[in-house]
Amino acid sequence: MSKSINYCVIMAGGIGSRFWPMSTQKYPKQFQDILGTGRTMIQQTYDRISQIVPAENIFVITNKEYISLTEQQLPEIKTENIVGEPMMKNTAACNIYMAKKIEALNPLANLIVLPADHLILKENIFLRKVELAFNLAEKNDYLITLGIKPTRPDTGFGYIQFVEKKGAEYFKVKTFTEKPNLEIAKTFIESGDFLWNAGIFIWNVKSILSAFDENLEEMSQHFGSCEYNSEGEISCIEVIYPKVAKISIDNGILEKAKNVFVIPADLGWSDLGTWTSVYENSPKDEENNSIGSKQIITYNAKGNLIRLKTKSKAAIIDGLENYIIVDTEKALLICPRENDQLIKDYVQDLKNLKKGDKFL
């Protein structure tokens, strides 16, 4: 294979507090085998994209706290491709950082940006759409996203309104709306010309860097002051990071840019944003329990999600229906599945306990 101009950035900086107690600040969701498949979410993401992007072109950007976790889980990736952010700054900063860094390696590079913690069941469709996107990005000054057909008026996603052109495989984006309220989300669903933003972006480094110049000029100037892939890169980044805006790539670039395109893609996608979405995407037994390990025995138990972090542990569950039961060394969570949105509140209550932080 001649040297590929296609690169990948896996974004792995999140904390995933909705997955407490499995996901913690020390060990967030993307580094866990949330679905019980034998591979963690970031490993699944790597496995998928490495079929079309060579390993040496795959980068991970994460909080610097998680660099060693990433190295452990993805030994295939070169150490210098695992990049630590000095602090949380939302997604615009890490996108320009990685675009700058990769442009310095290869000014012709196309880039796919992937969240580290999403589920994609239809791998072949995903790979085909990504190849289409790479081709488009190589030849056009397009900012491309993959769009998922929405199944419910979820207020946790960005929505992409497109301008249809019959028979085409991709469409120009008319509006880009991050996390609407429920009323608006419902009208989006009814109109039929909206897709969910899966947070998967494909662009040429030149295209995205000029979009930054145009829409986030100050951030561009900050990142323009560093010399990438040099000895001074890390210390320069440490200096500029505190100064740059906390803004998402959606708000900062995609809502404003005029050259955004979407490729509708039926990916069997889930952002696995809640335990309920994990439950829905997991294999289940004949009683509709999603059970993470063989040492769990259930009696009269239906529709539960049960996870034990420790393999050396067993569980006996008698009589629960539609519950989430998650057990780790630090905490046990038992709550109705329908209350999974309350987990952040539970965690807050726990924090308020004396020495409560140690359970998080």
Added chain:
Amino acid sequence: MSKSINYCVIMAGGIGSRFWPMSTQKYPKQFQDILGTGRTMIQQTYDRISQIVPAENIFVITNKEYISLTEQQLPEIKTENIVGEPMMKNTAACNIYMAKKIEALNPLANLIVLPADHLILKENIFLRKVELAFNLAEKNDYLITLGIKPTRPDTGFGYIQFVEKKGAEYFKVKTFTEKPNLEIAKTFIESGDFLWNAGIFIWNVKSILSAFDENLEEMSQHFGSCEYNSEGEISCIEVIYPKVAKISIDNGILEKAKNVFVIPADLGWSDLGTWTSVYENSPKDEENNSIGSKQIITYNAKGNLIRLKTKSKAAIIDGLENYIIVDTEKALLICPRENDQLIKDYVQDLKNLKKGDKFL
């Protein structure tokens, strides 16, 4: 205090599988703070009896596996007073063993035999009844038990039928029945002249040893062959133990002997034989939850018993009613309180798993 002729034997050999996963073969119930009071069951038993029996006269007999646990929990007791059985042989064998051993130290000794894992709330009544029993045993060839007024036709206890003599503080026992079936237990309760056998026995060493001579002659001969409190005691016991019958003191002696007396005693007693009895005997919060530690937060949860073995762990429990939730390093148990009799079955099912033993 002149040298007391009153001795105590705490029997601490059981395994308590109905308290799985808290009670395990390695760490049985009597060595645990099942009620969350800050003292384990055997420590509570020691604290109670040491008010009237001097520490040097208190013995513990347990499986040899638990000798070091006993030493850790009861540093007040001399090492030579902590006696290990080489194998489980029910209660007749350990009773004759300890009577022989204590007789060799003091041929006039009165003995109280106490289970290590029972709850007694009315300590003063207990102590008063024990002093009465010691006095009776000193002057009479009586085998004395404390009898508890039954509150339900429980089939897990022995029942004592007594011959009433108005105004007396103790009664001659007419029949002694170990674990009747439900039908019989009901007639016992209705008749009004039955008490529960709490497994607390008081006798002079001479009385109990002659009862053994009479009723379990072969066992008497075996135990007659050892020299107690000598260097050779342990190896002699190792030789005879495999040969002696597996029989309870109730079946082997008390059902047959003619000189059995009972002292009715309102002790606030529970054998804490099930999680439900622990629940009933524990302090509860305003939602009737019995909660073992401060790091447990409940929402819409009522009537539950919740125990975490590890102090470094928290729990969030949302929405359960009348459940048992017990969590240890090895296992998590969640079951309706009314199913606590099934715990032995759960444990059996777990044993049948591949490598299931490691969770027990």
